[in-house]
Amino acid sequence: MIGLILFIALMGFTLGRNRLTWPEKFINDAFGTVQGVLYRPVGAVADFVRDLGRLSDVYKENEQLRQTVAQYTQDQIKFNRLEAENKRLKEDLNFTKQQKNMDNYRYLIAQVVGSTSNPYEKTITINLGSRDGLKPDMAVRTVDGLVGLVSKVKTFTSTVTLITDLDPSSSRGTPVSATFLGKPESFGIIEYDDEAGVLQMTKIDESDKPADGDKVITSGIGSLFPQGIIVGTVKSSQVGDFGLTYTAIIQPAAQFDHLREVFVVVVPGAEEQ
Known part of the structure; x- marks a missing residue:
């Protein structure tokens, strides 16, 4: 009852006044100062938490961008390789058509699948063998010119000795x-x-x-x-x-x-x- 009476008296005392007493000012200022002191660290923590969330989002976006760039680079390499291979195959096709008008040889196109690193034996390996009709001593060429001679034949692959290793004065090759x-x-x-x-x-x-x-x-x-x-x-x-x-x-x-x-x-x- 005493508290209620004091509260009503205080309300009646303050209502209608535009100016605050010094105790009221002191209480308001103290409360505002304490509120400001408490708000700053709380606000800083809240901003830090928001920044962490944004940093996580940025990291995810960067990761996606890196994956996209890597995939684009791989696709570009694949495209360039296929374009170059397509150009070579077109030239090969044109070569075979031209040769039909020049001679009656038949040409078996083969992919080079390996080469020797031995400087004393200059050879390459192609992906055609005996099952494809290859035999030793068949000539091998490119669109541009002579490459060498088939020296060894296996079932699925063959070894070609290059003309830079054909020495008529030794047993290494054929003139x-x-x-x-x-x-x-x-x-x-x-x-x-x-x-x-x-x-x-x-x-x-x-x-x-x-x-x-x-x-x-x-x-x-x-x-x-x-x-x-x-x-x-x-x-x-x-x-x-x-x-x-x-x-x-x-x-x-x-x-x-x-x-x-x-x-x-x-x-x-x-x-x-």
């Missing part, structure tokens, strides 16, 4: 007899000079002096390589043994460092042999 395009009576032997690291055509008759830019093709005489496969282009020439012959340095037509697809040349009648 490539060649001629100059436009000079059907010319003759020479293609071999690889290990010391100089160049392909060269030797034993060229002095009456067939080569000129820079002359095209060199297989002659089909006295070797396993069929006639008419381009070998390369003459870069330079010099007088050979005893001044009676010429030796020409040949720029290979095939790019041995970028072999992806090759053609195995099937000469008519070779399957029956």
